[in-house]
Amino acid sequence: MKSIFNHLSASIAVLLFSILLFASCATTQEITYFQDQPLEGFEEIDFNTDIVYKTNDKLSIIVSSIDPQAARPFNLPTTYEGQSEIITQGSTKMQTYLVDQNGFIEFPVLGQIKLGGLSRTEATELLKTMLKEYLKDPIVNIRLINFTVTILGEVRNPGTFILEDEKISLPEALGHAGDLTIQGKRDNILLIRENNGKKKYAVLDLTSIDVINNPNYYLTQDDVIYVAPNKAKIRSSTYNQNTAVVVSALAVLVSLTAIIVK
Secondary structure: OHHHHHHHHHHHHHHHHHHHHHHOOOOHHHOOOOOOOOOEEOOOOOOOOOOEOOOOOEEEEEEEOOOHHHHHHHOOOEEEOOEEEOOOOOOEEOOOEEOOOOOEEEEOOOEEEEOOOOEHHHHHHHHHHHHOOOOOOOEEEEEEOOEEEEEEEOEOOOEEEEEOOOOOEHHHHHHHOOOEOOOEEEEEEEEEEEEOOEEEEEEEOOOOHHHHHOOOOEOOOOEEEEEEEOHHHHHHHOOOOOHHHHHHHHHHHHHHHHHHHO
16 A cells, blocks of 8 residues: 555656646747847948937927027927917927928928938038028027837836937936846847838847947937846746646645545
């Protein structure tokens, strides 16, 4: 009888081990994003830290000159307590220009102007040239209002962030997301960027000081950053939450078997 019990116990132990093994057996393919690399990679690109405007960018454009009254028609009114006023003090809300699907904005007096595809420097010079017909020594200040990056994966606060800065590095962007969690892979940060109308990717290594010399160290509008989980995170996330129930049930089964055999 004792040998029968021992045999049953051994069989149950093997069954228990098998259940635990398969319950916790999952692969990186089930956890990690962007694995099949459908995009074309890039290492070196013609990267210019000057912003290049594109569709759906929101721009604040302020025109000034020696004669403030002469410059007034070339500025959008700001909203102040429900009224349209040309003021920049108090509780004001600056209206913005939206770059349309064809790259144009609708500018006061001057009409449609194509800024899509232009850098800030190029757009500023274009507007100055057009304004010189109306103003003496015009000053043009352009600012991108909706500089946006999306940060996913193993960071404390993933999400899409609209930033005030127009030039931001990868570590600074990660700081807005609360930094990487302890489970994030620091040597394999995936960057997805639209370059010349195509989505491309690059991988950056934050464990190396050389990352600051990477041409993609500074981000551009609408970049997507993904921090992959490390092996420890993958192992912990593959643990089947029902395993504890299975173990308890099998333990009860072993106890009952022992009682019956006795």
